Amino acid sequence: MKLEGLHHITMITGDAQKNVEFYADVLGLRLVKKTVNFDQPEAYHLYFGDERGSPGSILTWFEFAGAPQGRPGIGDIHTIQLGVGSDESIAFWAERLRAKGYGGERVRDGVLAFADYDGLRFELVAAADGNPPLRAEHPEIPAEHAILGIEGARAYGAFHNVEEKLLTDVLGFSYLGDGEYRLDGEQRHFHWAYDPAPGYGEQGAGSVHHIAWASQDDDHLKWQSRVREAGGFVTDVRDRDYFDAIYFREPRGILFEIATLSPGFAVDEPAESLGEALRLPKQHEDLRERLERTLTPVVNPRAAATGVAR
Numbered sequence: 001m002k003l004e005g006l007h008h009i010t011m012i013t014g015d016a017q018k019n020v021e022f023y024a025d026v027l028g029l030r031l032v033k034k035t036v037n038f039d040q041p042e043a044y045h046l047y048f049g050d051e052r053g054s055p056g057s058i059l060t061w062f063e064f065a066g067a068p069q070g071r072p073g074i075g076d077i078h079t080i081q082l083g084v085g086s087d088e089s090i091a092f093w094a095e096r097l098r099a100k101g102y103g104g105e106r107v108r109d110g111v112l113a114f115a116d117y118d119g120l121r122f123e124l125v126a127a128a129d130g131n132p133p134l135r136a137e138h139p140e141i142p143a144e145h146a147i148l149g150i151e152g153a154r155a156y157g158a159f160h161n162v163e164e165k166l167l168t169d170v171l172g173f174s175y176l177g178d179g180e181y182r183l184d185g186e187q188r189h190f191h192w193a194y195d196p197a198p199g200y201g202e203q204g205a206g207s208v209h210h211i212a213w214a215s216q217d218d219d220h221l222k223w224q225s226r227v228r229e230a231g232g233f234v235t236d237v238r239d240r241d242y243f244d245a246i247y248f249r250e251p252r253g254i255l256f257e258i259a260t261l262s263p264g265f266a267v268d269e270p271a272e273s274l275g276e277a278l279r280l281p282k283q284h285e286d287l288r289e290r291l292e293r294t295l296t297p298v299v300n301p302r303a304a305a306t307g308v309a310r
Contacts, residue, residue: 001222002172004185006150007214007243007259008047008058009080011120014067014205016044016298018117023048023059025301026100027147028138031275032265034298037062038240041284041291044298050134050149053265053274055214056188057134057149062209065296069119073201074156075253077208079113080120081152081191083127085144092145093124118206127151131188138302152191153211156201157252160194166250167192170230171213185214194252212245212257220244223258241281242267275300 013019024031033047043064049057059080072078084090090112097104097114104114110126127148134149157164160179167173173181179194201207215223220237224246227234234248243259250256268279278295280288 001219001226002185003183003223003258004214004216004261005056005183005188006190007055007212007257007261008049008060009077009150009153009211010060010062010209011118012067012070012203012205012207012209013061013063013118014065014069015117016046016061016063016065016296019046019061019063020298020300022116025138026097026102028136028141028302029057029059029147030136031300031302032058033242033279034275034277035279035281036284036291036295038238038281038283041281041287042294044295046298047265047275050136052134052271054134054149055259055261056131056190057136059150064205067205070204070207071202072156072207073199074158074197075249076201077153077155077211077254078121078195079123079154080150080208081123081125081154083131083133083148083151084124084146085126085133085148087126089145090124090126092142096141116206120206120208125151129189149188150190152193153208154193154195155252155254156197157194157254158197159252160196164194164251166230166232170226170232183213210247210255210257212259215258215260217244217260217262220246220258220260 023029029048030051032049032053035045037043037045043062045062047060094104094112104112107113112124115121135146163175167181168175173183181192183190224234227248232248235246238245242265245257245259247257
């Protein structure tokens with residue numbers, strides 16, 4: 001039994017339209033799913049990723065309209081690393097971000113750091129260590145420079161350079177030393193790290209809400225039992241329509257989810273039209289008329305450029 005790498009990472013934004021404009025247009029990702037928060041259906045939940053909505057490519061946001069900007073601190077993810085194909089791709093993205101009004105900084109060879117409109121920090125890394133590409137298509141972004149999936153994430157944690165046994169002994173991460181870890185699935189791997197915490201943070205727009213690891217469907221309940229037996233407080237299984245999920249906090253405070261690989265994002269709409277229509281969780285379908293009236297419509301600039309809502 002082993003985790004299959006990353007499933008998705010979920011954040012908070014204060015503006016759904018800016019969210020779509022940045023991730024579907026500036027970064028060129030596909031809007032994979034337009035739905036609402038299971039627990040607060042008056043709030044959008046937007047998913048972005050590759051053309052197929054593959055686990056390992058998925059970034060999602062809850063929109064809490066007008067939310068003030070957050071600040072990462074102890075127990076928070078502060079940086080998400082996205083893969084690109086080469087050093088030439090890094091140069092392409094430095095220019096594209098500059099042209100779109102976003103600064104970028106080369107923090108080391110093959111790494112470009114930038115922040116989105118909410119202040120969420122990213123690094124584009126020239127990925128050359130084996131993850132299969134999970135590529136989205138955008139008319140302004142050459143295929144050789146497209147984002148290829150999520151490579152890693154860094155969090156603030158107490159005792160950052162002490163091995164976290166829940167990761168290594170329970171979840172199957174490898175400890176590389178000095179706060180660095182690697183999770184190897186059958187097809188994809190993921191880099192995880194803790195850094196010294198600058199203090200306590202504040203959740204808000206630009207904050208990471210949780211990170212989800214991918215599990216084979218048959219192993220999901222086994223993971224729940226394993227975390228519980230290790231002393232973790234783990235939730236019951238939650239049906240999220242596109243996957244089943246369990247949640248728990250690792251000892252340094254980050255909210256972890258383990259999500260199944262199935263049934264996937266094409267379970268309620270054709271793969272060729274992912275993200276075009278508002279899809280509602282089964283439990284909230286009776287709210288459709290009200291939600292379609294009260295949710296502010298979002299316009300996908302990628303659809304306007306290509307004539308399709310992709």
